[in-house]
Amino acid sequence: MSKLNRAWHDANPMPANPTLDQRVEWHLAHTAHCGCRPIPRLVLEELARRGIAVPETTR
Template sequence: MLRNATLEERIAWHIAHAQGCGCRNMPEIVKRALAERGIEPSRRPTD
């Protein structure tokens, strides 16, 4: 990740990362930002 990434860049990075990986490293601030945008973080079928 870029050291000086803005929140928007962090959000985009986490969305792309979650889709390709599915790990649970998404911070609360990013999840809240997604919720504010009406975006549901992708989940693995086993969750």
């Protein structure tokens, strides 16, 4: 895990009551721009179901 990217988090809050699509999109962006914590198991399972490779943190 990397250090928290406060600026990214402030500019990109998770929507209230997010849909699964919103959660997947947010966590993919989060991993690319911050990666301060791992992707939750349920989102990882959904990525696998959709055939989306799990990205590595770029920070």
